[in-house]
Structure formats: structure tokens, C-alpha cells
Amino acid sequence: MHGMWRDGNHFELLPEAARFLPAMFEAVDGARHSVLIELYLMESGRLASEVIEVLSRAADRGVAVLLLLDGYGAMGLAAEDRRRLEAAGVALRWFNPLGLHSLARNLTRDHRKLVVVDGAVAFTGGFGVVDEFLEAWYEVAVRIEGPVVADWIRLFSSLWDSPMSRGEGAAALVHGLEEASAMGPGYRGMRGRVVWGQGYRYQAIRHSLQRQVSGARRRIWICTPYFVPTLTLRRRLLRAARRGVEVCLLLPGDSHDHPGVRYAGQRFYGRLLRAGVRIFEFQPSFIHAKFTLADDWVSLGSCNFDHWSLQWNLEANQEVEDARFAAEVAELFQRNFAASQEIHREDWARRSRWQRCREWLYGTLDGLLTRLR
Structure with a gap:
């Protein structure tokens, strides 16, 4: 499935964690309304602690922070770190926790990676929140602005509100996010679409x-x-x-x-x-x-x-x-x-x-x- 091809976007290539991690942290630290994050891998360690800290700062400012993690890929996130997120006011949901249902359902994992800030800027790539991304693994991300951000928000929203996702808080997304991305600054010549x-x-x-x-x-x-x-x-x-x-x-x-x-x-x-x-x-x-x-x-x-x-x-x-x-x-x-x-x-x-x-x-x-x- 895919969104429409949309003009008027800007894409910035961010090769290696030394470029994309600071860019993401800066965007979240500047958030005024909302932060949406969807990840497969998240496990306790140095990078997870940094992410929890930056999300906690945003939540303390009154920003709505929604974190959607895969129920298998984030099994390495310690109970103490989960409590830290929830205590800070981060809305935390889990996609398809392992259970006594069909093998096919247990094998279905949310492998997507997405960060959206204030409905105006998004990041995607192959990243996760595990310490290997700090130095050991080579990874690439892209920073996204323009109308296609609305498609990323819709994709996140459909899974956040899905029966496959379980958790408390933030039953519905912040209103106006899709409009914010559509009204962002215009850029010439950069066509893009989201494919999933x-x-x-x-x-x-x-x-x-x-x-x-x-x-x-x-x-x-x-x-x-x-x-x-x-x-x-x-x-x-x-x-x-x-x-x-x-x-x-x-x-x-x-x-x-x-x-x-x-x-x-x-x-x-x-x-x-x-x-x-x-x-x-x-x-x-x-x-x-x-x-x-x-x-x-x-x-x-x-x-x-x-x-x-x-x-x-x-x-x-x-x-x-x-x-x-x-x-x-x-x-x-x-x-x-x-x-x-x-x-x-x-x-x-x-x-x-x-x-x-x-x-x-x-x-x-x-x-x-x-x-x-």
C-alpha cells in the first residue's frame, strides 16, 4: 500500500548515527505540541537512557509524547525503564505482545521506524534504540518535511489505535497534526511518497x-x-x-x-x-x-x-x-x-x-x- 506522490517536500540524508541521532534529539527538544515514535528495537542501555531523558523533558514541558514499541523487539527494555517512561507522562503502547495465539500472529512484528515532531518534521530509516547504533552498526536515516509527513502520521495513527496495540493513555492523536504538516514550508522539486x-x-x-x-x-x-x-x-x-x-x-x-x-x-x-x-x-x-x-x-x-x-x-x-x-x-x-x-x-x-x-x-x-x- 502507498500514499500519493506529493510535491513540495524536503528530504535530508543523514548517514551514520553521529548525524541522525543529534538531529532527532534536537527536534524532540524543540517540540512544542507532540512527539510520535514507532520502533521495533528498544533495549535498556546507554542510548535508551538518553532517549528516555529527552522524551521525559518533552513530556515535562506539556508535549504529548506517544511511544509505540513492538512487543517482541522491545522485550529488552527493562521494567525500570518502562516505569520511568510512564512516570514521566509518556503514553506507551505495545504492538502485538507475544501470546498463546496463532504462530502467524506471533510472527507478525512492527518493524517500522518513525519519529514525527509537531506534525511538521519526520525521520525514518533502519534505526532502533540499542547501543549497537551508537558505534557498532552503520545506519542511515532521512529527515522529512512537507506534505508527506501527513502520510506518516496517518500510518502511525492507524496502528496506535489498532486492536493489535495495547497500552494506556492518549487514546486519540493530537488534533491538527496532519494539517500542520500540509501547511509546512514549501520546497520545489522534491517529490516523495510513503510506501508500506x-x-x-x-x-x-x-x-x-x-x-x-x-x-x-x-x-x-x-x-x-x-x-x-x-x-x-x-x-x-x-x-x-x-x-x-x-x-x-x-x-x-x-x-x-x-x-x-x-x-x-x-x-x-x-x-x-x-x-x-x-x-x-x-x-x-x-x-x-x-x-x-x-x-x-x-x-x-x-x-x-x-x-x-x-x-x-x-x-x-x-x-x-x-x-x-x-x-x-x-x-x-x-x-x-x-x-x-x-x-x-x-x-x-x-x-x-x-x-x-x-x-x-x-x-x-x-x-x-x-x-x-
Whole structure:
């Protein structure tokens, strides 16, 4: 599912936590009316303490602070931290806490990442509130102003008031938020739309990417930490490479929080390399970012290219059609390619028997996972 393409927006690329965390904290510290936050990962630690402090300051000023956390992804948030949030006046809700209901329902997680301040500025990306984002993981976010912020608010509102979300306080969102975003400062030439998915029923993010891959004429550059693409996407990437489009994948190297997912995806390397796809494995750290560039179209947000994102999770991405923004994203890709090890076809063909065994094992497990649906 997706919102309308809207003109008059401004998007600012914020690569690395050293840029996006201060920008978010500054926005929340400046909030006058409302702060809406939706996250998958939040666990107690240094970053969580900083976030709780900044949200508490906002609530103390009379700002309505609404925090929606996934019932599984935020299980690491200690009871004391939960009490601190509630004592400060933060309205806290939990999406789909684990329960004795169906397996499919327990597997459905809210993987979206969103911060909206005063209905006028929003942030999205792949971030969470865990200490790994301070230094250990490479992540990217985008700052959003303009009419598309209203679509992010509607997305948050629909889940906050959903029967799947449980908690106390703030039964309805602050009135006038959508109007505030629509009346924000105007910008020329930056088109954008919000695209979201809800498990295997609504895969608009995947369908949008597939259309872009099929229609791209110059480049398709994809960064994802969990690369286990569907057969349809693999075929479209292969066809694009064979018709002369520059297809590049920026993927994690040995630093990975789920190595088995990496091995499952590596079983596709051989065929991709033979078709002319270039594969870069990022070396400095685990790259957790999810962003894609196809000609001058950019998609950035929460969605990975694995079966969890595409079949079970609630996901949301910001799409942008703007040559200037695309040039910034291309420059970011180039910097990260330079910090990566390129996998060459000849070297990959000589990989060890043990590596091939791991690809087979985790690929088999991945195949079983696709039939759980």
C-alpha cells in the first residue's frame, strides 16, 4: 500500500548515527505540541537512557509524547525503564505482545521506524534504540518535511489505535497534526511518497522495487543487511544486468548479527556475478542500512530483502524522486563501495567446500521458512 506522490517536500540524508541521532534529539527538544515514535528495537542501555531523558523533558514541558514499541523487539527494555517512561507522562503502547495465539500472529512484528515532531518534521530509516547504533552498526536515516509527513502520521495513527496495540493513555492523536504538516514550508522539486507493507498481504514495497528494477536504464544500487531476495526479484536483477544496467549490491561482510542469513543469501552470488551484477561486502562494521537507488529514484526505510520483512513484518519506506537527492545517495553508495571488498566471479568460483556447505545448509533452512506462511 502507498500514499500519493506529493510535491513540495524536503528530504535530508543523514548517514551514520553521529548525524541522525543529534538531529532527532534536537527536534524532540524543540517540540512544542507532540512527539510520535514507532520502533521495533528498544533495549535498556546507554542510548535508551538518553532517549528516555529527552522524551521525559518533552513530556515535562506539556508535549504529548506517544511511544509505540513492538512487543517482541522491545522485550529488552527493562521494567525500570518502562516505569520511568510512564512516570514521566509518556503514553506507551505495545504492538502485538507475544501470546498463546496463532504462530502467524506471533510472527507478525512492527518493524517500522518513525519519529514525527509537531506534525511538521519526520525521520525514518533502519534505526532502533540499542547501543549497537551508537558505534557498532552503520545506519542511515532521512529527515522529512512537507506534505508527506501527513502520510506518516496517518500510518502511525492507524496502528496506535489498532486492536493489535495495547497500552494506556492518549487514546486519540493530537488534533491538527496532519494539517500542520500540509501547511509546512514549501520546497520545489522534491517529490516523495510513503510506501508500506503488512506481511504477505500487502507487499507494495517489494512491488514498487520490482517495477523500478524492471524500468531502470542506468543503475540499480541496493544496500540491505539481510539479502535473501525472492525469485522474482533475482530474475529482474539478472535481466537488468544483462541489458546493460549497472547493478550493484552493498551487503554486510563478516560483521553480521545473523550470519546464517548472510550464508543463505550468498548461495545466489554465483549466478548474479555471472550475469554481471557487482557485489560489495562492507568491511568497517555491520551495515544495517536499507536504501536503494534506481536511476534518480530512492527508497529508504525499514524494509529488508528477506522473508521476515516481505512475508510477516509491518514495514514502511520513504520514496523520493529527485535528481539532487539521488546524487547525494549515489555519493554515499560510492563511499561505502570504497570501504568494501568486491566479490569477483573468479574468486567466488574458487570458494571453499566449507563455504559451499554453509550456503546449502542455511539456504535449506531459508527454503523451509518460506513455506511457513
